[in-house]
Amino acid sequence: MGVERKRNHPNGVDPDISFNEKGLGNDGPECRCPPVIKNRGLKHGFYAGENKVLNCTRTCGSNLHYYTLQVKPGPNEGQIYKTGMTINGETYEFEGFSMITHAPLPECMTRRPICKYSLEYEFQLVEERFPIECFDPEDCNHLFDYIFHEIFEMFDFNLHPKHLPPGIVSCPIIHIMPRFVAMKNGVAHLWSTKTLLAYFLINGDKDLFNPQEIIDHCEIPDDAFSRVSNKMKRSILLNTLKKPSALRADWFERDSERREVYIVHNSIRSQNYSTPILVKIAQLEKRLNRMKKDKKFAGKNKEYDVVKRELDQLKDEHRNARYLSIRKSVAGYIDTGFKPDIIAHIAMVIIASHHIRYNFSLSVFEEIIEYQFNDRKVIELALIHSSFRSHYGTPPDHIKNIISNCGYRRKYGSEEKREKKKGIVSLFNIMGGETEGGEPILHNERLEYLGDAVVELINRNLADLAKNCRIDEMLQYAHGADLINEAEWKHALANAFEAVVAAVYLDGGLGACDRLFSKAMYGSAPNLKKMWDHINEHELKREDPLGDRELSNITPALASFHKLENILNIKFNNIRLLAKAFTRRNVPHNDLTKGHNQRLEWLGDSVLQLVVSDYLFRRYPLHHEGHMSLLRTSLVSNQTQSVVCDDLGFLEFVVKPPHKTPELKMKDKADLVEAFIGALYVDRGIEHCRSSIRIVFCPRLKHFINSEQWNDAKSHLQQWCLAIRDAQNPNPAMPDYRILSIEGPTNNRIFKVGVYFRGKRLASAAESNVHKAELKAAEIALASLESTSVSRMKEKNIGNKDHHRRHRLISDE
Structure with a gap:
């Protein structure tokens, strides 16, 4: 509807040229959020900390x-x-814009945003001496309105604070000042805002050509007309009664009989202004895809070739149809004095303005969490939701429109088409170490993965902690239906909190994360916060703060662990912690270890997850969360830990109970490894754990990747289902796992899970937890599918042999 309304606009320059309107993109409203959330968030222009009245007019x-x-x-x-503009015989060249702020930029501010429009330009902010004699705040504001709103129709680009009550007048957060410079005797002379405003006021009432000039230009020779029009070539012309109001004049033509001079503007139709050809192209592409999957069209086929040629021809026609050339009378147009080079500067001003305001907001955020980042890139990334698209206070369509209507088109964007890879193909490539063509992930998904390992809590709690830190005011996300639902919004906040924790961890370590968590959870309860900040040491360390190694000289049970320390090349300060790590639940309570290893095992599991997650996050910067999760699962699985337990000879040092015990199973061996890691963390800290885990666990990663052991039964089944999916079948092409029953007492539950594909049950299995049951069901389903495939292949081969035998008999007869 939005496209058709613009096509039929009574003041439109041409039905195929799009224009900007406040709050609207090319195909309708830019913001589709419900009213209840329109008064919050960066995407609606609400920046944290912008709640003060600014008035620099009085201070001159x-x-x-x-x-x-x-x-x-x-x-x-x-x-x-x-x-370039000439006044009193002197030409002042346009160098861009200056940005005047009411506070100095933060010292740790990054030079540019992580995400930006797909332009080939970058910007840098350089502080200079304030040319007070050239600047007037009110003139600057008038120039901003004329250039950004009246000429280029960037209606949604607003620099005034939105947290203020209605009716309160304030200066903009940033003053934007056009920078025109003339060099005189090696000295740069800056055009003042007052002079520039006077220039626009004087020339704003002058038509490009008055009626007499149009008649004269129609009568002069062709070469003379070319010389005159050449001076105006690539000028940006303005007619405030038209939509768009500004247009680039690529050339001028004249009609001597009608006594008219025309502007010639070459452009490209917006993608939103689709042609009828696109419908036919979509139909042919669907038809080709069906042919590819149909066995009778396998290999060379004449019908396939005909459809392919028709599709290629239509694509060429569509490509040519997008190019557009229009002629419009010069009547009513004035020369703004600008050329297309200003467009890149305008786009960069919009990005830089958002970047400055966002970094001022980050300063407020740092005060809230009581932590100052050394590198703000990581916190910027943590606060970008996966739905976010480059917006920066104005719709992307508005930037595209002014580029198409007024800019140097070849200087923007890239015409290269990127090859689209299916998810599973991308997964195998990246797991195999292929990095060519990989792109950085410009949202907080990876940081969320790492933060989840740092903070293992329930999501609903994390959403509350995020609000306590005012992350809901800092999160960058897209307009639309993604986060309108309250549950999805809370989930996004929980993920953002995990990403922020990961950012703090990468920037300042675990201690800074601990302080952030304390502030977020107990900031409003000082007594609880004090308790959190002063947690007691482990009871074995409290008994012997300087270490208890001397006890091993008189206690044979402790002395036996010296051998293990020599094997591992690790020396414990509190050797009783090491003994406790090898004391299982079936050993009676004693004064030496003060209990069994179950709590150390729980702690070691978290430490192992964190260290492995940290390693994978840093080692594979282009891997998605799902890729890293698969690799982490391979490294920290019970099977891997059981092998590590055997390799390090841990079974020799297990503290045995008085009675006979059965042989340790895989899970028991894994528990020993986790308990050892927990004891090492309590005794020596995270860095010793990091070194040990990287030596013992991480080298095994290469084997997992090469042997595809990261690809478990559930992943295999998913790939199988994707391989045999049918585009014509409305049922989902992914396996669906359903809990069929839960039996047994609360301390010994048995979960029965079924796996379904297209509404049909493939297999079912029962295990002690849902994950194990899903894996086992997937294994059974795979075995069944593979055996069915083998049977069908045998039947097909037998059928082919019978066919060939009958064919030979007929030939012999």
Whole structure:
């Protein structure tokens, strides 16, 4: 509906040229959020900390900070037509914009946002001496409205604070000042805002050509007309009665008989303005896909080739149909004085303005969590939801429109088409170590994976902690239906909190995470916070704060662990902790170990998860959360830990009870390894655990990748189902696991799980937990599918042999 309304707009320049409207993209409303959430969040222009009235008019520019926005590469490099304005015989060249803030930029502010528009430009903010004699806040505001709102129609780009009550007048957070410079005797002279405003006021009432000039231009020779029009070529012209109001003049033509001069504008139709060809292309693509899956079309086929040629021809027609050239009369247009090089500067101003305001908000966030980041890139990434798209205070369609209507089109974006890889293909490639063509993940998914290992809590609690830290005000996410539901919003906040914890962990270590968690959970309860911040040491360490190794000289049970220390090349300060790690639940309570190893086992499991997650996060910067989770599962599985237990000879040192005990199972061996890691963490800290785990566990990763042991039965079954999926079948192509029954007492539950595909049960299995039952059901389903496939292949081979035998008999007769 939005596209058709714009096509039929009474003031539209052309039905195929899109234009900007406040709050609207090319195909309808930019924001589709319900009213209840429109007054919160960065995506609606609410930045944390912007709740003060700013008024620099009274102070005449004092206490302001002046920054030059440098865009690289220069937008007019290699271009003949550049923005420059002449006054009193002196030409002032346009160098971009300066940005004036009411506070100095944070020292740790990153140079550019992590995400940005798909432009080939980057920016840098350079602080310079404030040219107070060239700046007036009110003039600057008028220039901003004229350039950004009236000429280029960036209606949604608003720099005023939105946290203020209605009716309260304030200066914008940032003043944007056009920078026109003339060099005189090696000295740069800056055009003042007052002079520039006067220039626009004087020239704003002058038509590009008055009626007499149009008649004269229609009568002069062709070469003379070319010289005149050449001076105006690539100018950005303005007609405020039209939509869009600004248009790039690529050339001028004249009609001597009608006494008219025309603007010629070359453009590309917006993707939203689709042509009828697209419908036919979609139909043919669907048909080709069906042919590829159909066995009778396997190999070469004439019908397939015909459809393929028709599709290629239609794609060429569509590509050509997107190119557009229009002619419009010059009547009513004025020359703004700008050339297309200003467009890149405008896009960078929008990005830089958001970046500055966001970093001021991050300073507020740092005060809330009482932690200052050394590297803000990691916290910026932590606060980007996976739904986020480059927005920065104005719809992306608005940027696309001014680029198409006014910019150097070839300087923007990339025409290269990236090959789309199916998820499972990408997974195998990246697991196999293929990194070529990989792209960085510009949202908080990976940090959430790492943060989950740092903080193992229930999501609903994490959402509350996120609100306590005001993460809901800092999270960057997209407009639309993604997070409108309250449950999804809380889940996103929980994930964001995990990502923030991971960012703090990477930037400041576990101690900083502990303080963040304390502040988030008990910030409003000082007594509880004090208890959290002063947790007692382990009871064995409290008994012997300086260590208890001397006890091993008089206690044979402790002395036996010296051999293990020599094997591992690790020396415990509290050797009773090491003994406790090897004391299982069936050993009676004693004064030496003060109980069994179950709590150390629980702690060691968390430490192992954290260290492995940290290793994978740093070692594989292009892996997605799902990829890293598969590898982590391989490394920390009971099977792997059981092998580690045998390799290190842990069974020799298990503290045995007086009575005879059965041989340790796989899970028991894994528990020993986790308990040892927990004891090492309590005794020597995280760094010793990190070194040991990286030596003992991480080298095994190469074997898992090469042998595809990361690919468990559930993953295999998923790949099988994807391979045999049918695009025409409405049922899902993924296996569905359902709990069929739960039996037994609470301390010995048996879960029966069934796996279904397209509504049909493939297999079922019962185990002590849901995960094990799902794995076993997947294994049974795979075995059944593989045996069925083998049987069908044999039947097919026998059928082919019978067919060939009958064919030979007929031939002989």
